[in-house]
Amino acid sequence: MNEPQWQALRFCSRCGTELGERLVHGRMRPACSVCGFVVYTNPKVACGALLVHDRQLLLVRRRHEPGRGRWCMPCGFAEADEPPEQAVCREMLEETSLVVHAAGLLGVYHYTDDPRGAGLLLVFRVRCDNIRLLAAGDDADDVGFFSPTMLPPISHHTHQRAIDDWLAGEKELREGAL
Numbered sequence: 557m558n559e560p561q562w563q564a565l566r567f568c569s570r571c572g573t574e575l576g577e578r579l580v581h582g583r584m585r586p587a588c589s590v591c592g593f594v595v596y597t598n599p600k601v602a603c604g605a606l607l608v609h610d611r612q613l614l615l616v617r618r619r620h621e622p623g624r625g626r627w628c629m630p631c632g633f634a635e636a637d638e639p640p641e642q643a644v645c646r647e648m649l650e651e652t653s654l655v656v657h658a659a660g661l662l663g664v665y666h667y668t669d670d671p672r673g674a675g676l677l678l679v680f681r682v683r684c685d686n687i688r689l690l691a692a693g694d695d696a697d698d699v700g701f702f703s704p705t706m707l708p709p710i711s712h713h714t715h716q717r718a719i720d721d722w723l724a725g726e727k728e729l730r731e732g733a734l
């Protein structure tokens with residue numbers, strides 16, 4: 557828990573004064589009493605990839621906390637100047653060596669329990685033309701396809717909720733086709 561990225565801001569990033577708190581736009585926020593700078597704590601944007609092959613879901617095992625040793629869809633934070641549908645492809649390439657393209661949004665999943673800050677996980681359906689290149693890399697130390705009935709421990713409730721939504725959609729499709 558002493559990771560630098562997990563610590564609250566202490567000093568004004570504009571002038572270096574120690575931050576206090578002030579009521580701004582309806583809530584107490586970290587604010588600088590010297591230059592007036594207010595810290596608005598907005599959600600981070602994380603992007604995750606849902607890749608299904610032969611009705612099996614691609615998951616990676618997390619090399620780092622939070623959720624180290626557990627499994628999730630390939631994911632990561634978008635850079636501020638990076639469109640999310642591009643961020644998801646970059647994360648896929650880094651963590652699985654697969655070249656993919658985004659094929660629509662599965663859903664948006666809000667979370668407040670990550671020590672690095674609250675955020676929104678955007679889960680995109682992705683398509684891949686060549687899954688033979690699959691290899692774990694970067695923040696993932698293992699990778700594999702899993703049947704929905706044989707999923708390993710999932711690291712985050714956001715990923716679990718997205719997987720549940722995907723499975724509910726599949727079920728609806730099957731029942732609608734009957």
Ligand SMILES: [Zn+2]
Nearest residue numbers: 568571588591
């Ligand atoms: Zn300041």
